[in-house]
């Protein structure tokens with residue numbers, strides 16, 4: 005057996021099979037490139053589902069992490085630490101909001117948003133106890149906890165994991181009439197991804213997000229934007245909501261916030277909304293720890309200049325132009341997305357998304373399939389135009405067969 009096969013067999017023998025990774029064993033990575041245990045190089049066109057927006061081993065982020073490692077890494081929130089105030093102040097400013105509640109993973113931040121909305125509903129809106137409803141969209145992906153999978157429409161995510169948490173209403177994504185009809189006096193929030201990533205990088209019809217904003221405002225309902233994957237530069241703006249001129253009541257952030265170094269997530273909102281919490285009502289041992297704050301502060305500083313957003317916009321335009329040329333030729337049925345983010349529906353006759361991903365891997369390009377014959381492309385925002393073009397050339401070659 006090769007080194008790769010041995011490593012994979014050993015991993016399979018000693019780990020739960022809750023993933024089906026491509027057969028590549030990464031040993032090192034730098035920028036947009038990864039190198040496997042046998043020295044083969046691969047262009048990373050997934051970027052950890054946007055957790056690696058700034059690339060692998062980003063010097064500024066690694067230096068920030070190293071410096072903090074030598075100072076203090078964890079205090080728990082039982083004590084203050086000297087990076088916390090800066091992190092919260094600067095993240096709130098980046099979001100144009102007032103208040104931050106830090107957690108670690110995306111799912112925890114979504115759980116935090118759900119708890120915030122419910123408590124806001126009871127204490128501020130005046131919803132009768134136990135009656136709060138949150139409206140979500142079909143084909144959503146918000147994480148993997150038992151409550152979050154309770155409002156998933158993906159049978160793989162749900163089956164055998166019940167009983168499910170009540171209090172959620174599912175409406176078709178992009179349908180304002182359905183949303184209006186689902187709203188009642190007890191609706192406390194609408195929780196949505198401004199672009200549905202896992203569903204295949206689905207961009208809602210123009211006017212949908214402003215419509216959600218108007219409806220939620222009119223009905224005194226919180227609009228919670230899950231920008232864990234779409235936010236922090238990926239689409240060519242700091243937030244995907246900006247493309248439609250929409251400001252939600254709450255951002256849910258994760259992935260790129262930790263710079264690909266440590267898990268950092270947060271809920272960002274107004275004082276009025278996050279002010280519903282009292283000590284002891286919610287928390288996390290690692291949430292807002294000094295190392296997380298130090299890395300995230302560097303991420304925020306990098307986003308403040310706008311250079312990564314601009315890069316994503318410019319390279320994204322090129323990416324979508326090139327992918328667009330493939331549509332109609334028989335191999336590609338549709339391309340969606342914004343910025344350096346694309347969902348590509350391959351003609352099923354050419355193979356499943358998995359088979360296409362494996363062929364791309366053989367050519368040194370790593371992508372991830374999602375439902376059926378869709379592959380998604382989301383390279384680090386630091387990718388060079390030359391590398392992007394090389395990756396596109398490999399995609400064209402695979403689609404030519």
Ligand SMILES: *Cc1c(COP(=O)(O)O)cnc(C)c1O
Pocket residue numbers: 053109110111112114145146147148197201202230231232233234258259
């Ligand atoms: C990845 C993701 C999550 C969950 O984040 P984890 O860190 O994996 O828990 C939630 N929402 C969206 C939109 C995501 O892309």
